[in-house]
Amino acid sequence: MALEQLHSHPEALEALGTPLHVHYLQLPSKHNFVDITVAWLKIPVSGSKSEGHVYTRSTRVAPFQRWQLQEVVLELKDGQKIPLFMVSEKNGDIVKKE
Numbered sequence: 001m002a003l004e005q006l007h008s009h010p011e012a013l014e015a016l017g018t019p020l021h022v023h024y025l026q027l028p029s030k031h032n033f034v035d036i037t038v039a040w041l042k043i044p045v046s047g048s049k050s051e052g053h054v055y056t057r058s059t060r061v062a063p064f065q066r067w068q069l070q071e072v073v074l075e076l077k078d079g080q081k082i083p084l085f086m087v088s089e090k091n092g093d094i095v096k097k098e
Contacts, residue, residue: 002056005072005084006045012074012082017049031055036063045074052076054084 003022006012013020023044025032031042031053043054052075058067072085 001069002041002043002054002072002085005069006054006074009074009082009084012084013047015050015074015076015080015082016045016047016052018047021046037061039067050076050078 007020023046025041025043029042031040033040037060039056039058041054041056041058043056045052045054055071055073055075056069057071058069060067068087069085070087072083074082074084076082
């Protein structure tokens with residue numbers, strides 16, 4: 001679902017350039033963490049213009065429940081951050097950044 005947010009975000013696609021490439025996760029990284037109720041992933045991506053990482057945060061209420069995406073942010077190699085998706089902390093509403 002996080003990569004769907006990237007593929008559907010015009011500003012992110014413009015910044016990276018097409019075609020978009022998703023690279024392998026480095027699982028032993030401190031940025032990749034999964035436990036029973038929370039998961040953080042750092043996904044390397046690149047395009048014809050730039051490269052960077054998609055940072056995701058997902059949660060679930062209990063083991064064996066579905067993961068719920070909470071936040072997706074693209075960070076380009078120059079440090080620019082583009083928010084792609086966020087669930088509001090106040091009421092749980094989805095706030096899609098465009």
